[in-house]
Amino acid sequence: MISVTRLDGSVFMLDVDLILTIERTPDTLVWLTTGDRLLLRETPKELVKRITRHKRALARGIGLVVVNAGMA
Numbered sequence: 001m002i003s004v005t006r007l008d009g010s011v012f013m014l015d016v017d018l019i020l021t022i023e024r025t026p027d028t029l030v031w032l033t034t035g036d037r038l039l040l041r042e043t044p045k046e047l048v049k050r051i052t053r054h055k056r057a058l059a060r061g062i063g064l065v066v067v068n069a070g071m072a
Contacts, residue, residue: 001016002016002047002050002051004050007027014030019033028040028047
Protein backbone atom coordinates (compact mmCIF):
# COMPACT_ATOMS: atom_id res chain seq x y z
CA MET A 1 0.00 0.00 0.00
CA ILE A 2 1.10 3.54 -0.65
CA SER A 3 0.10 6.82 0.96
CA VAL A 4 -1.86 9.19 -1.32
CA THR A 5 -3.66 12.52 -0.90
CA ARG A 6 -7.16 13.41 -2.09
CA LEU A 7 -7.78 16.90 -3.47
CA ASP A 8 -9.36 17.89 -0.13
CA GLY A 9 -6.06 17.13 1.64
CA SER A 10 -7.11 13.89 3.32
CA VAL A 11 -4.45 11.19 3.25
CA PHE A 12 -5.14 7.48 2.97
CA MET A 13 -3.45 4.22 2.04
CA LEU A 14 -4.11 2.81 -1.43
CA ASP A 15 -3.65 -0.83 -2.41
CA VAL A 16 -1.51 -0.56 -5.55
CA ASP A 17 -2.84 -3.87 -6.87
CA LEU A 18 -6.23 -2.19 -7.40
CA ILE A 19 -4.86 0.47 -9.79
CA LEU A 20 -5.98 0.04 -13.38
CA THR A 21 -4.92 3.36 -14.95
CA ILE A 22 -3.41 6.69 -13.93
CA GLU A 23 -4.20 9.82 -15.97
CA ARG A 24 -3.38 13.53 -15.76
CA THR A 25 -6.64 15.48 -16.37
CA PRO A 26 -5.17 18.16 -15.10
CA ASP A 27 -5.58 16.59 -11.66
CA THR A 28 -4.42 13.00 -11.32
CA LEU A 29 -7.25 10.57 -12.00
CA VAL A 30 -6.77 6.99 -10.85
CA TRP A 31 -9.16 4.28 -12.02
CA LEU A 32 -9.36 1.17 -9.87
CA THR A 33 -10.21 -2.40 -10.84
CA THR A 34 -13.33 -2.01 -8.68
CA GLY A 35 -14.68 0.64 -11.07
CA ASP A 36 -14.07 3.43 -8.54
CA ARG A 37 -12.04 6.48 -9.46
CA LEU A 38 -9.93 8.78 -7.32
CA LEU A 39 -8.76 12.35 -7.84
CA LEU A 40 -5.37 12.80 -6.19
CA ARG A 41 -2.90 15.61 -5.55
CA GLU A 42 0.16 13.53 -6.45
CA THR A 43 1.33 13.61 -10.06
CA PRO A 44 1.28 10.40 -12.11
CA LYS A 45 5.10 10.47 -12.04
CA GLU A 46 5.10 10.60 -8.21
CA LEU A 47 2.58 7.76 -8.00
CA VAL A 48 4.71 5.59 -10.29
CA LYS A 49 7.77 6.30 -8.09
CA ARG A 50 5.85 5.28 -4.95
CA ILE A 51 4.44 2.16 -6.60
CA THR A 52 7.90 1.15 -7.83
CA ARG A 53 9.43 1.66 -4.37
CA HIS A 54 6.61 -0.35 -2.80
CA LYS A 55 6.96 -3.25 -5.26
CA ARG A 56 10.75 -3.33 -4.84
CA ALA A 57 10.40 -3.41 -1.06
CA LEU A 58 7.98 -6.32 -1.34
CA ALA A 59 10.36 -8.19 -3.65
CA ARG A 60 13.25 -7.68 -1.22
CA GLY A 61 11.11 -8.85 1.68
CA ILE A 62 9.97 -11.95 -0.15
CA GLY A 63 13.56 -12.75 -1.07
CA LEU A 64 14.59 -12.57 2.58
CA VAL A 65 11.75 -14.88 3.61
CA VAL A 66 12.76 -17.45 0.99
CA VAL A 67 16.45 -17.31 2.01
CA ASN A 68 15.61 -17.57 5.70
CA ALA A 69 13.14 -20.41 5.13
CA GLY A 70 15.75 -22.32 3.11
CA MET A 71 18.33 -21.98 5.88
CA ALA A 72 16.10 -23.35 8.66
